[in-house]
Amino acid sequence: DLQPGGHVVSEPYDFLFDAAVEAYYKNDWMSVILHMEKALRSSAAVRRAKVSCRIGCANRTAFGDPDPEVGLGGEAVEDLVFFQKVLRRAQCVSSCEADKLGPASRHKISDDVKLEFTKRTPYNYLQVAYFKINKLDKAVAAANTFFLANPDHVEMKQNLDYYKMMAGVREEDFKDLEARPHMAEFLLGKRYYSDDSFGLAAEHFERAVQEYFQADQECRVLCEGSYDYDGYNYMDYNADLFQSMTDHYMQVLSCKQRCSVELASSVGMPKPFEDFLPAHFNYLQFSYYNSEKYEKAIECAKTFLMFHPEDEVMNQNLAYYSAVLGEDKASTLIPRQVVKQHMQQSLLEKELLYYGYEVFGITFVDPDTWTPAEIMPQKLRDKQKVERETAARITEEIGNLMKEIENLVEEKNKDLSDINKIITTPEGGPVLYDNIQISMTSKQLNGSQRVLLDGVISDDECRELHRLSNAAAQEGDGYRARPSPHSPNEIFQGVTVLKAVKMGQEGKVPLKSARLFFDMSEKVRKVLESYFRLETPLYFSYSHLVCRSAVEETQAERTDHSHPVHVDNCVLVSETNECIKVPPAYTHRDYSAILYLNDDFEGGDFIFTMLDGKTVTAEVRPRCGRVVGFGSGQENPHGVRAVTRGQRCAVALWFTLDPVHDEKERIQAQDMLKMFSTPVDQEFAITEAKKLEATPTEAPPPTDPELMTAESMDTPQQPPMDTPQDLPMDTPQDLPMDTPQDPPMDTPQDPPMDTPQDPPMDTPQDPPMDTPQDPPMDTPQGSPMDTPQDPPTEEKEKLALSDAQVEKPADAGKEKTQKETASNETKSKAPKTKTKAEDKVKAKPKNGDKVKSKPKAAKAEAKKQPAKTKDKQATKKASKAPAKKTTKASVKDQSKESIDVSATESENDKDEL
Ligand SMILES: O=C(O)CCC(=O)C(=O)O
Numbered sequence: 001d002l003q004p005g006g007h008v009v010s011e012p013y014d015f016l017f018d019a020a021v022e023a024y025y026k027n028d029w030m031s032v033i034l035h036m037e038k039a040l041r042s043s044a045a046v047r048r049a050k051v052s053c054r055i056g057c058a059n060r061t062a063f064g065d066p067d068p069e070v071g072l073g074g075e076a077v078e079d080l081v082f083f084q085k086v087l088r089r090a091q092c093v094s095s096c097e098a099d100k101l102g103p104a105s106r107h108k109i110s111d112d113v114k115l116e117f118t119k120r121t122p123y124n125y126l127q128v129a130y131f132k133i134n135k136l137d138k139a140v141a142a143a144n145t146f147f148l149a150n151p152d153h154v155e156m157k158q159n160l161d162y163y164k165m166m167a168g169v170r171e172e173d174f175k176d177l178e179a180r181p182h183m184a185e186f187l188l189g190k191r192y193y194s195d196d197s198f199g200l201a202a203e204h205f206e207r208a209v210q211e212y213f214q215a216d217q218e219c220r221v222l223c224e225g226s227y228d229y230d231g232y233n234y235m236d237y238n239a240d241l242f243q244s245m246t247d248h249y250m251q252v253l254s255c256k257q258r259c260s261v262e263l264a265s266s267v268g269m270p271k272p273f274e275d276f277l278p279a280h281f282n283y284l285q286f287s288y289y290n291s292e293k294y295e296k297a298i299e300c301a302k303t304f305l306m307f308h309p310e311d312e313v314m315n316q317n318l319a320y321y322s323a324v325l326g327e328d329k330a331s332t333l334i335p336r337q338v339v340k341q342h343m344q345q346s347l348l349e350k351e352l353l354y355y356g357y358e359v360f361g362i363t364f365v366d367p368d369t370w371t372p373a374e375i376m377p378q379k380l381r382d383k384q385k386v387e388r389e390t391a392a393r394i395t396e397e398i399g400n401l402m403k404e405i406e407n408l409v410e411e412k413n414k415d416l417s418d419i420n421k422i423i424t425t426p427e428g429g430p431v432l433y434d435n436i437q438i439s440m441t442s443k444q445l446n447g448s449q450r451v452l453l454d455g456v457i458s459d460d461e462c463r464e465l466h467r468l469s470n471a472a473a474q475e476g477d478g479y480r481a482r483p484s485p486h487s488p489n490e491i492f493q494g495v496t497v498l499k500a501v502k503m504g505q506e507g508k509v510p511l512k513s514a515r516l517f518f519d520m521s522e523k524v525r526k527v528l529e530s531y532f533r534l535e536t537p538l539y540f541s542y543s544h545l546v547c548r549s550a551v552e553e554t555q556a557e558r559t560d561h562s563h564p565v566h567v568d569n570c571v572l573v574s575e576t577n578e579c580i581k582v583p584p585a586y587t588h589r590d591y592s593a594i595l596y597l598n599d600d601f602e603g604g605d606f607i608f609t610m611l612d613g614k615t616v617t618a619e620v621r622p623r624c625g626r627v628v629g630f631g632s633g634q635e636n637p638h639g640v641r642a643v644t645r646g647q648r649c650a651v652a653l654w655f656t657l658d659p660v661h662d663e664k665e666r667i668q669a670q671d672m673l674k675m676f677s678t679p680v681d682q683e684f685a686i687t688e689a690k691k692l693e694a695t696p697t698e699a700p701p702p703t704d705p706e707l708m709t710a711e712s713m714d715t716p717q718q719p720p721m722d723t724p725q726d727l728p729m730d731t732p733q734d735l736p737m738d739t740p741q742d743p744p745m746d747t748p749q750d751p752p753m754d755t756p757q758d759p760p761m762d763t764p765q766d767p768p769m770d771t772p773q774d775p776p777m778d779t780p781q782g783s784p785m786d787t788p789q790d791p792p793t794e795e796k797e798k799l800a801l802s803d804a805q806v807e808k809p810a811d812a813g814k815e816k817t818q819k820e821t822a823s824n825e826t827k828s829k830a831p832k833t834k835t836k837a838e839d840k841v842k843a844k845p846k847n848g849d850k851v852k853s854k855p856k857a858a859k860a861e862a863k864k865q866p867a868k869t870k871d872k873q874a875t876k877k878a879s880k881a882p883a884k885k886t887t888k889a890s891v892k893d894q895s896k897e898s899i900d901v902s903a904t905e906s907e908n909d910k911d912e913l
């Protein structure tokens with residue numbers, strides 16, 4: 001890409017940038033594009049040339065032997081040899097750069113302009129210019145590229161929303177023109193990883209590692225720039241040769257160290273990924289393990305352990321993989337050497353930097369989490385220890401205060417809830433709907449806070465929800481390929497209300513069915529609230545439409561349950577007949593209800609038991625429209641018998657009396673439903689209308705430049721550098737208003753759920769999320785390594801308590817999991833706050849004209865709440881209690897409406913049979 005004159009750049013890019021901005025204010029769109037694109041090319045070329053010169057020079061290991069003429073001895077010669085190298089290296093770099101770039105005036109760029117390029121400002125101008133000349137795909141790519149780096153930019157968000165519903169704009173047009181390959185590969189790897197596509201995940205993480213080192217090398221050489229006087233006037237700076245070399249060199253080293261953070265950051269992401277490079281190997285080891293590539297898994301586990309040698313989970317995983325592969329073979333496998341070299345180099349740098357700190361007081365903040373403590377000088381370690389202790393003391397004091405406050409509040413609540421209980425004990429309030437019958441009460445079900453209702457929903461409604469669960473599962477909700485974590489003999493699939501509504505909105509399932517899911521669960525809530533005569537409202541805590549399907553081949557010798565006996569709001573320890581109301585149990589749950597959708601399967605009866613988890617006290621045969629409702633506490637241990645044939649579907653609902661735990665997802669689902677609350681028969685018409693709109697023949701009318709002029713003229717002709725990000729926006733953002741195809745406000749505008757700005761929201765600094773320690777479902781139980789853990793996300797919430805009943809080996813994953821849970825909780829807060837803040841911004845429109853487009857942005861915002869929060873899980877160990885004989889009530893449905901309450905043998909006896 002050499003220019004006439006032999007250089008890669010013909011004009012400095014600040015000059016080109018200015019020319020483009022000037023053209024912008026003359027509405028000379030072609031010239032904007034010409035200059036701005038040249039500026040981007042030029043900036044990239046300057047960077048490339050610098051990288052290549054510096055790498056080239058560094059690779060020339062020796063610049064020849066010292067000149068024998070010098071004839072001095074000892075240190076002086078060594079110095080000279082050293083400086084000879086320095087000089088030659090300098091000559092190499094400068095002549096290489098001069099060759100490629102020409103004189104410095106061609107590529108020395110002011111900091112202001114550099115900053116604009118970092119902020120991706122050129123794309124802001126470009127998107128307007130492209131829009132004006134009707135190059136939509138390019139306008140969209142530019143808008144998206146800009147927005148990714150400026151996610152709070154309200155106007156650009158509106159523009160993007162506008163583009164999203166424009167005919168002729170495709171999802172692929174929302175490109176990131178500045179994407180960095182190592183990050184793109186890492187994010188792809190993460191995406192496949194969370195879909196359990198481990199083969200693809202490993203491929204992308206491997207590529208990410210490769211790209212990482214490439215990017216790291218580039219980042220590092222670019223640190224070898226000029227000295228930043230940073231604070232003091234360069235005229236006053238009068239350090240001597242070695243001092244100034246040291247100052248400069250320390251600055252360069254510090255910059256090189258920061259590359260690990262720079263590479264872990266992505267535009268628009270609130271924080272860099274933590275422990276980024278090691279995380280690659282954490283993901284890789286588990287991906288390889290799942291692909292049964294044990295050698296690679298071992299290699300990656302060992303690589304990870306170079307960073308964190310004490311990591312318990314990884315040591316355990318390594319032990320497990322080694323046992324599977326054979327210890328002899330495993331011991332011959334070594335960690336990745338490039339990583340080892342990288343670490344060695346980085347550690348040497350850190351040592352020098354700490355030396356600089358100790359001797360000259362040059363500050364250095366180590367960006368890595370894996371640095372061994374010894375690297376830091378004792379003095380600094382002591383100082384940090386004192387600081388940490390002070391911080392810990394303050395935190396503890398605050399914690400104590402908070403606890404006291406919590407206790408006070410809790411006591412107050414307890415009083416209230418005790419009062420509540422007394423008030424609510426007499427169940428038997430009205431069930432509010434004519435069709436609903438109370439089939440069994442607590443008394444008939446041999447317990448308290450229990451009820452069995454029939455006729456809660458109709459056969460048609462059952463069929464519709466059943467269809468929804470299968471359609472949603474087919475569309476892939478993350479559980480598709482995952483066998484039930486309760487039992488390898490069943491496939492488990494589930495969908496939440498929000499997921500169903502989102503899929504409805506994306507057209508993947510009928511929106512009507514999602515609404516039915518929402519409405520029917522609300523119906524159950526109301527009925528329970530009334531039946532149990534609750535004094536305070538019942539709030540949703542979690543809603544889940546779930547199906548369990550028998551795996552036909554494995555039913556013969558099956559002895560397990562579909563869902564082991566558990567209690568919904570405490571951890572059941574059946575050996576001691578105790579239920580402990582502590583996390584990870586969902587202690588805030590107060591009532592549970594299961595709404596059944598079908599009965600055309602074998603097995604799958606619901607059972608209530610005593611606290612021993614064995615003695616069955618009542619049994620319910622699922623059927624369409626039937627609801628079993630019960631208090632979520634220790635009075636109601638329950639489980640589900642094995643589904644041995646067919647598919648059993650139900651809506652599982654958990655409720656809380658505590659408004660604080662009101663299900664956030666549901667509120668979001670409700671907002672979305674409200675948004676789409678067109679009468680059902682209109683829905684079709686709108687879908688059709690949208691289809692029409694999307695046909696290419698209905699291309700947008702060309703924008704009339706005349707219309708725009710008046711508007712653009714309004715913008716003050718300020719020098720663009722002052723407020724560059726504001727100026728171009730005024731115009732494009734208004735465009736939608738002028739164009740006739742602007743759709744009416746309340747039609748669904750349907751931006752795809754994962755709009756490009758989502759990834760950062762998703763799980764930014766997310767450490768390897770729910771699984772690296774995630775061991776396999778089917779490894780033999782009982783060895784210390786096999787620790788089956790952690791089904792994914794929401795499902796976990798449901799499974800957690802019952803898992804506690806399954807015999808489990810002691811589990812090193814536990815500690816980590818709790819840590820992760822805690823950190824995930826913190827993480828999940830960040831995006832939420834952000835969403836709120838954005839909403840606030842959007843709530844105040846700037847001028848009358850713009851008001852019209854505001855609701856669009858605000859609505860779109862509501863649709864993309866932060867993604868998943870990892871749920872807690874129980875890891876409590878419990879073993880089976882001995883068998884006992886007793887009686888129970890059972891509800892069977894062989895004879896249609898008749899309910900048969902009979903005493904039968906104990907659950908255990910039956911199992912033995
Ligand atoms: O599906 C059922 O009948 C009960 C499920 C259950 O108890 C639960 O998911 O916690």
Ligand SMILES: [Fe+2]
Nearest residue numbers: 566567568638
């Ligand atoms: Fe349950």
